[in-house]
Each structure stands twice: as C-alpha cells, then as structure tokens.
Amino acid sequence: MSHVGTAEAPQGRGVASVADPDAAIEAVDLVKKFGTSLALAGVSFSVPRGSVFGVIGPNGAGKTTTMRALLDIIRVTSGRATVLGTDSRNAGPELRRRIGYLPGELILEGRTSGRRLLKHYVDISGPVPRGKIDELAERFGLDLDRPVRKLSKGNKQKLGIVQAFMHQPELLVLDEPTSGLDPLMQQEFLGLVSEAREAGQTVFLSSHVISEIQQAADVVAILRGGKIVTIASVEELRQSAIRHLRMMVTGVSPAELRALLAPLDGVGNLECTRNSAGTTEATATLGGEIRPFIQAISTLALTDLVLEEPDLEESVLRLYTVPNAAGPNGDVS
Known part of the structure; x- marks a missing residue:
C-alpha cells in the first residue's frame, strides 16, 4: 500500500553515483540473494519522470523483488536505487507520501469498511483532494461501505488501486495491478494510467499480460531469471516482432x-x-x-x-525462452 515500511540496515555495499535529476527511478546493478538463490543478478535501468515504465516477465523473473527493493521493503545485497532523487535506503515518511504503491500480494481483511480503511491510509499518505476517493470508487463500481472482508478479490483489487492513486502521488509503483479485474475494469485502469501520465506523474508497473503493457507503457523492460533481457520502447518491440x-x-x-x-x-x-x-x-x-x-x-x-x-506477444515470449536472445537494442541476458 502507500505506506512503505523500512527495512533493516543495509548488508551489501553501496554504489557511488550521481543521481540523474530527470529520472524518477534509477537502479544500478541491483543484486539480491535469498540464501543461495539469486533473485536479481545486476539489474540496471532508469525511469524518466512523467513516463510509464513497464516491466514484464514470467513468474519468478524478479519483477516483485525489484519493486520491493526500490521501495526499501527489502534490502539488496549490492547495488543502488534512487527514487525521486533520494537513495531508497534513506526513504522516510516524506518520500513515502510522494509514492503510491500497490503490492502484488494484496491482503485486505477485517470488519472495517473500505471507506474507513481508505481514511486510515489518507492519514499515512497525506492530503487527498476532496471527492477524489468517491470519484475513483464510482469509476470502478466499488461500494466503499461494504466490510472489506466481504469484498471479492476483484473488489479488493479496486480498493488497492484507489488507495494508490487517491493522493495523486508523483510516483506510482504498481505490481500486477489488474489482477482479478474483469476486462472492462482493466480498460478503466489503463485510462487511469494514461491520465496519470498526462498529469506528469510517473508510473512503474509490472505485469505478465503483454497486451496490457503494450497499451500502457512508453518503455518496456523484459526480465528473465533476475536479469534484464532488453529495454525498448513499445514501438521498437513492435518493429522487431x-x-x-x-x-x-x-x-x-x-x-x-x-x-x-x-x-x-x-x-x-x-x-x-x-x-x-x-x-x-x-x-x-x-x-x-x-x-x-x-x-x-x-x-x-x-x-x-x-x-x-506484428505479433508482439510472440516476440516477447521468444525473448523469455530463447537463451541469449537479443532485444531491439542488442542487449542480451
């Protein structure tokens, strides 16, 4: 959710670098090990402010680990991440209020209503424009007065989307945001992302649905086995499809x-x-x-x-499965 927790002190070495003022996110050589398992193997990318950056890959590719590392929910073994000009390891309440976060594993329970739960998140995320919550709920057909525990998976996902967008954050980090939504609501969500881009917000989203990324993103990073296979614009991917x-x-x-x-x-x-x-x-x-x-x-x-x-899905799936497959920019895994 919008309230991003703080992890323990860093265990890995930092990477000295000057942050790019035009980048909302900079990731430099992110490595994350869980015991003997290597979840991220030197992931680097930069997300320009005001853009939509999509990350796509099969389950286990490292999408969620990357997002959690950017938000300091987990600490990388080595490497550096800068978010909105701040080292992610120094993330405090002020930075967190500038971010809207929707986790991939959204767990919402309790007897409280959706409206009361969102009020709790308003206290954490900061001011929300008057009427914004009701406007978003109406767009997604969400009844805010029902107890959260009685909501379907799709309606819980809608509630998560509302809390991420409601305070109009500078940066939105969205992990599998349309999971559980029907096709009509998926299109409504994509419209919301387009509006955020037009408003100058930056959106960093992950998905395993290629058509969704194709419609939403300006730039796409394809992850496989903890490595970036390629980073390209949707048009570049289309040309290579x-x-x-x-x-x-x-x-x-x-x-x-x-x-x-x-x-x-x-x-x-x-x-x-x-x-x-x-x-x-x-x-x-x-x-x-x-x-x-x-x-x-x-x-x-x-x-x-x-x-x-061009069959973009076939092209991307080929990058998932073919060893050392080169992308449009010549990068290889």
Whole structure:
C-alpha cells in the first residue's frame, strides 16, 4: 500500500553515483540473494519522470523483488536505487507520501469498511483532494461501505488501486495491478494510467499480460531469471516482432520462390508448395524490416498476399525462452 515500511540496515555495499535529476527511478546493478538463490543478478535501468515504465516477465523473473527493493521493503545485497532523487535506503515518511504503491500480494481483511480503511491510509499518505476517493470508487463500481472482508478479490483489487492513486502521488509503483479485474475494469485502469501520465506523474508497473503493457507503457523492460533481457520502447518491440505471411504467386515454381525468399533477412519457417490450381503458395514468418521483402516480391505476379500485424506477444515470449536472445537494442541476458 502507500505506506512503505523500512527495512533493516543495509548488508551489501553501496554504489557511488550521481543521481540523474530527470529520472524518477534509477537502479544500478541491483543484486539480491535469498540464501543461495539469486533473485536479481545486476539489474540496471532508469525511469524518466512523467513516463510509464513497464516491466514484464514470467513468474519468478524478479519483477516483485525489484519493486520491493526500490521501495526499501527489502534490502539488496549490492547495488543502488534512487527514487525521486533520494537513495531508497534513506526513504522516510516524506518520500513515502510522494509514492503510491500497490503490492502484488494484496491482503485486505477485517470488519472495517473500505471507506474507513481508505481514511486510515489518507492519514499515512497525506492530503487527498476532496471527492477524489468517491470519484475513483464510482469509476470502478466499488461500494466503499461494504466490510472489506466481504469484498471479492476483484473488489479488493479496486480498493488497492484507489488507495494508490487517491493522493495523486508523483510516483506510482504498481505490481500486477489488474489482477482479478474483469476486462472492462482493466480498460478503466489503463485510462487511469494514461491520465496519470498526462498529469506528469510517473508510473512503474509490472505485469505478465503483454497486451496490457503494450497499451500502457512508453518503455518496456523484459526480465528473465533476475536479469534484464532488453529495454525498448513499445514501438521498437513492435518493429522487431514477428509477422506471419501467406502469399500466392503465378509464373514461378516453389523452388524458384524459395530461392528468392529464403536469403532475405528475417524470413523464417518458409514453406513453398504448388496447390491444386497450379499456383505457388508460400507461408513464412517475417521479422525486422519489411522493405527488403516488399522489394523482393515487387516483380512477382501475386494473386494473394496476407501480412498479419506484428505479433508482439510472440516476440516477447521468444525473448523469455530463447537463451541469449537479443532485444531491439542488442542487449542480451
């Protein structure tokens, strides 16, 4: 929640560096070990103020550990994190009031109502504009007068979203924020994130839902096994994504069409066959720049060409699973 606890004294060494005044978050070589398990293996990134930064990865990738380290809920083994210009290890009440936090494991119980619980968090997070809580609750269809313990998982998640956004913090740190929400409420949440960006707030959110990150984020970091595979804009990921194509051509044999297409960069899974009508049909995947492909087929007698929109999800999943897969900026895990 918005009240971020303080951890024990640091056990690891610090990393001396000058903070970037234009960055809401700076993480430098974050390493976190739990016993013999390495949860973070040198994670570094910077989040510009007023942007939406998405972190995506499979379960166990290190998303939640990264967020908890940024908020000083846990202490890293080594490395440094700066949040809103302050070393995260020096986080006090003043800094915490500038942050809205929604944990991934949201536990809300008790006989108190949602309204009374939010009043408690107002006392912690600082002033909330008059009517803001009711406005947010109405947007999400949330009954604030019901006892918290009787709320469904989705309604508890809505309550968590309201408490994170209600005091209009400079920085929002949101771990799997749409967990338990139906598609309509997911879209309402994405609208809230867009409004926060427009208001100059910074949003740092994690998700395993690729389409959600695609809609919300300016920049995406892909985590796998405690390491960053790549950091790229959504547009850069889209340009590197995989397209599926199907084409039908007259006047060339399958072997001739294969000889033309196979050498092109980005063409994969190429299959060329002759159908019953005597037309050569080709299916393939296409990654990277599309211009060389268009130039190569410009002289062919096409009877049909289907080139699907880039499949961002397929591209990201490939980065999850392929060892040493390079991202759009050439980074590798």
